[in-house]
Amino acid sequence: MPGSAHHLLEFVQHLINGLYLGGTYALIALGYTMVYGVLRLINFAHGDVVMVGAYVALFAAAGLHAPAPAPWYQTLLIFLLAMAACALLGMLIERVAYRPLRQAPRLAALITAIGVSVLLENGGQLPWVFGSQPRSVPELVPRVNILPTAWGLSVTPIELVTIGVTLALMVALQMLVQRTRIGKAMRACSMDREAAYLMGIPVNRVILVTFALGSALAAAAGMLIAVKTGQAHAFMGLMLGLKAFVAAVVGGIGSIPGAMVGGFSLGMIEEMVAGYGFSSWRDAIAFVLLILILLVRPTGIMGRAVPEKV
């Protein structure tokens, strides 16, 4: 094979991988950015909701005796169960941990978020919860190359499904936020919570819905990642959550399109950096990017500078 064609193939491979990776980051980043929008809170427990989503999928697959690969309707059911369970978990976290602190200084809520994260990670390791050992996740969607070996490219069904599901969920979310009554109320709350209250918008309910949506998206990402990598463990949400947080900041925290752009950008950059000779920088590059964006454009790519309200 001539050298230039080889280089092109390699580049296409990294593009596909970056798209997959970026999609997962974007799904998780959406939860950060939505919650930040309505509460001005970085919900550091969000990454761990991803982990819970992976485990719920794992348990659901075991409970349904799903074969590997599973029929599409079974996979879909498991997927929806994971999303629903995490939506409830997200609402529970909001109700129990954050709502009592609504009038408290923001730092108190931030510390509480870290506390919830530590609780989920370490509580999850208890033997009667998820256990401390990684668990293997069944191959609900095949993770084998579907292209002829001679092409020199690897594309797996789970990657394609991930990219497709990510895009579909993003379109759905965008429609919901732009078109529906509850979506408009979410935007109103993120612009001016008190004014929203004065219009009779039940702000606490809107905040619960925001947590439910963000957590459901996190669960979707968790299941897809677990099926792709073939395993789940209690700390899997830690690095994923941090990177998705970086993606949200890079895109412009509080901006939904920003989280999408930030997620895909981070995935692509990480894949390219790792793919072209700096694989030991795979995890570090996200934080280099965070520092750079905070220096150059602290509001993020799509973010708007908002004057602090007094």
Next chain:
Amino acid sequence: MALLEIENLNVYYGAIHALKGISLRVEAGEIVTLIGANGAGKSTTLRTISGLLRPRPGSIRYEQQDLTRLPPDAIVRAGICQVPEGRRIFPNLTVLENLEMGAYTRRDRRGIAADLEQVFALFPRLRERARQMGGTLSGGEQQMLAIGRALMVRPKLLLLDEPSLGLAPFLVQEIFRIIQEINQRGTTLLLVEQNAHMALGIAHRGYVLETGRVTLADTGAALLNNPEVRHAYLGQ
């Protein structure tokens, strides 16, 4: 029985005793105004009625209900809507979406459509700018949007906090004319104003607030002619 009856209302910001036992009432159909200097407690009174602040102690009765335990959204559903100081429209929603948010508590599609027409009739500028972002409107237009948004609630009692603030004189005239028109269509109004002259000119009754206390209460016309009020608030 008054539509709104406030008794012995005390409100604190931390250690600061902002309202020191305010009592007032608003009868159905009236325009009642609260006048007073900065920091007298006018906005605090409105914010407490709307449920954003909690009195301790104090009672707010509205149509036989005690409002002091209700969350702000339930108070709106009960029929009290506030146009907050500084307008507080949603800057990144369109004018139409801002108005839709006003109708958030309602389900009657026809009534909402009819009220939207009424708001557009009252403020033709809003119809012209219906697709524009709220934040792109001028100050006067934003005030019209804030009032229009509150009318979409179809409140029985409308609370207005400094509607003339920062507006050019001809717009102040316009806003006050509209306030009177809203009242004549049957909405009761509680109006907080620094522009005491204009406010007392249209109000049936008024209360003068000084450092968290009601110091005078009378009809609008009587307060306009009260020598103390003329000296302290009308610059005469």
